[in-house]
Amino acid sequence: MKTIELPYGHGTQSCSIPDDIDCVYGRLKSVEPSVEAGEQISAALLNLIGDINFDKLRNAKSVAIAVSDMTRPVPSRLIVEKLLPWLAEFGIYEDQITVLVGGGLHHPATQEEMNYILGEELSKRVGQVLPHDADDRAGLTFLGTSPLGTPVYVNKHFAQADFKIVTGMVDAHQFMGFTAGVKGAVIGLGGRETITGNHVRLFQPGAELGEMKGNPARIDLEDCGRIIGVDMIVNVVLNTQKKVVKAVAGHPRAAHGVAVEFAKSIFGVSMSSADIVIASPGGFPKDINAYQAQKALTPALQLVKPGGTIILVAQCIEGAGEESFEKTMSLYDDPSDLVTSFKEKEFVIGPHKAYLWSRTFLKAKTILVSDKVSPELAKTLMVKVTKSLQEAIDDVIPDYTADLKITVLPNANSVIPIKA
Template sequence: MVEVPLGERTVSVELPDSAVTVAEPAGGDPVDVPAAAERAVADPHGPRLSERVAPGDDVAVVVTDVTRATPDDVLLDALLAELERGGVDRETVRVVLGLGLHRPMTDAEIREALGEHADIAENHDPERTVVVGEIEGCPIEIYEPVAAADTVVSTGMVEPHQYAGFSGGAKTAVIGAGGESGIGYTHGPEMLSRPGVRLGRIDDNPFRDFVDRAGDLVGVDFCLNVTHGPAGMLGASAGDSRAVVADLAGIAQDALAVEVEEGYDAVLAGVGAPKDANLYQTTRGATYVVLGAHNPLREGGRVITPARLTEGAGEGTGEQRFHEWLSTADSAEALYEEMRQGYEPGSQRAFVVAQVLRDHELWVTNSQAPGVVEDCLMHAADSVEAAVDPGSDVLVVPDALNTLLV
């Protein structure tokens, strides 16, 4: 019997007729997050934040949204204390929830995420952006209050990312508080087809390079990021964005890499909360497994993910576009070929899911929205056991979003 995530809990899976291998990364050693954040802010890459601001400055702090498990309340404690050290009053600090094209967070979600700092927070509005420059012919847009700030700070979670290699750094501000032009360009078929755009890679990664250069244009002055693994939060780093990502990606790589064989009939890819609230985020489990450094599946093998899907396909602009593409497609091959010609920002997850579906079945089990799953070229089942053929060779990846298969 194995345990895999389902929402905030786990579900027990018994596969007595199958050969089961579990991919468990080393996990690393957890840290005390408040203490690690304070140390990182006091000893950053580059000058301290208090040395980069002046009394009376307007400061925008871009934080992550509900799709990331970042301890933003704790990180804001450290950042606001450091800003006060530099003479910046809390009243001149604006906290922006970096939504990208995800749905706005509710007041209750904001209070839960930010605690006592919720009163100075607001949702990013992609309709209120200004252009601050251009890269490769793409206008770089940023949320107007962020563009108007004297100093821009961001939090973030440096974790494996399908395109950026690892998330975090300038990405929280550039994508999270950006406009459709930058999101569309970085997540379009031309960018996602470039060599080097892949999970777990930051060096010579065109996506990561674009985001970093856009961060320079936006003026991301200081980052405070964390990274995590199965054991919990593994470290914090602060200062210049590129150095912060490199620092924490190294920690994550050591903690999350697992060597696996290939030829499995099925991979059971755990996702859990908060990602399994909708189908858009849940499919990350499958794409991380299949489109990572090492696909462990045989030809025609399947990926199975238990997920709650309390929000169905998802409620944001990107999630709705994802659902529209998949639910109206005749086949994965036809969808992939059509999307290669271009698509709207936010639809990129449908494109990478189509890539996976050309070679593999995707099953979502235990969900509240099986009809949505079936409408989107995937298979639904009441349980994991019902999605596994007897006699299968199964690889279980309990935390698929935080395991690098190599």
Template sequence: MDIPLGTGTIDVSFPDCEVTVAEPPGGDPVDVRTAAERALEDPLGPPLESRVDPDDDVAIVVTDVTRTVPDDVLLDALLERLAACGLERDRVTVVIGLGLHRPMTDDEIEAMLGEHADLAVNHDPESVVEMGSVAGDVPVEIGAPVAEADTVLSTGVVEPHQYAGFSGGAKTVVIGAGSESIIRYTHGPKMLARDGVRLGRVEGNPFRETIDEAGDLAGVDFSLNLTHGPAGVLGVRAGDGRRIVRELAAVARNALSVPIDRTYDAVVCGVGAPKDANLYQATRGATYVALGDRNPLRDGGRLVVPAELPEGAGDGTGEKRFYRRLSEAGDARSLYEEMREGYEPGAQRAFVVARVLRNHDLYVTNSEAPEIVDGCLMHAAADVEDALEAGSEVLVVPDALNTLLIEA
């Protein structure tokens, strides 16, 4: 059986194991450029032409290297539309929404944005402008190139997200081009413990509601988002961020949901590039499975994530905080209780991982950084077979980040 690893796959065999594969329906793929043009022609809400004047300075916030999005295609479609509105290309700044991830290199930006790489700058979370506040006193601070623009646009992907239910919409700007203040609040233990903050849920999700409110303050005028599944891109929508997220989330749920009616000894969670570049991102495969609508593991069952980890734990501020918390902890239960009192922005992934590790062992296989894995309360194994016990009942989720396990 082929499981994702980096940009390729590995052939995994399961001797002496009973194996079930969680394969979502997948949906029908669309041509990204054609679908983007149609979405811009028929937006959800006022058209782009009503949002921009020829003499505006425009900021377009795009996702970074940790997301699988054809930003070059979406950006090209937006720029063509802006040109038709009479806007000169040199009035556009493309801001890469890093959040607290590491800055992208020039080569990475060129590979991602192609001929439009010259317009791009990395978001600087230290150079921000306060736009207002949410939840009474939580400042919404946005990167200066975005805050000072006359018109703010965004691209992005509506995909399952551990906290927001689904990503996309205002999140690309508020988190990607925001500061530690909003990340500290939205990713803090009090928010993550609230009812409704759950993978795959948009309605009644306090995290999503906060992000949308912050997006209003940040002045997000218009978005162009897509959703994808195993078959490829499944849909593209443009216009109002709230409506985009809800429409594309419905498309994604239909394509990605797999009913589960039993429990298993182990779950193999496929991740692949770009998420398996570092441990911070790769652990999403495990937490999406164990903390989704339906945890398919028996108590004490194990999670297995094949991941290359060429960047180790990760090089960004958030990734370093994640690594420090896990590597300095004695055990998962103590770490979880300690972090319930609070933590630095970016360390929330350590909190979520610790929550899972209280009940399940996590094995990371096929990596270039086994010593980092072993030092973070997890287990390194040479390959998937070494991480499984003979006779185990195993659920294989080839694309754990794009599969929603639900109650049968």
């Protein structure tokens, strides 16, 4: 028997299959860090990519730093710790710095979450650490409209800062090409109207996984970033062990472009279609809820044969993870009705994940492996749930006979399938 093992929460899920089954792993390129993460970040700050307005930095009275929320495994504490002495060299001291925890339309970070992200000691060193709320109109500043028509609302503390820095992790994104760059400000610290205006472009040609050139969602994102006035980014690329293998800092587009090219060399995986695709988002925090775990379905959907099976291995300790996503799912009993209805209505963030979730079911049978999703939620999500991967695989293997092929994606959120 062969053993299949994938990340699941803080641990793993595994199963055994007969030796004669063709089982292929879609593994990311194995890359180990040459030096520890802190050294890489420090080196990136000493070797900035692209042009930075140093006069603006030296004259700044306030600096805002955007960091990711709990749903991203970004080493935010370490990045901020390295930024503080770097900023001090330009006369920017700790009490002049505001750290903003951005999560887009996720719930505003709690104090406990902010302490987890930055650490209590670091939180006390800077001027203030604040959560972002995309629906708090009083906490937003309107800065104009992008060339593609997206209204640009951003966190007022970020808008008012003299110098604006965005941190983040470069990963594959299902319709924006890649994450990070100015995304941590435009989406992470954006207002609901801005996020909606940008995300509606997921239906447009070119808005694809791993695609940057000609991608309307990414083009709009960069335009919004310029309107906001992002001065600088610090981005990292992580390997499958969530270790930093590349750090960049500098001009938002130039530095991000270098990180993206490096990420492509790791995340692009040559694979062919399969009868069964077993996919994990990569464990915690990427499988913290169904709203986040859905991203693993995008590469799985590209690889599964029509009428095949996708097994999504995601713990989902927070359940659905987003109220409007769950509410939209609850309105339908058939995924085809939801997909059709969504395309006919005005685009709304939250329900868009219900569309992305449900479209999978139109091509393939889908099973969710989770010991945290209740039968009631499973019914709402229109998905069969098993508590173990072994139970799921035992359920589907008898449906197939000879020449069965299984593809395993242990870090599906980062995979960019290259069809062989």
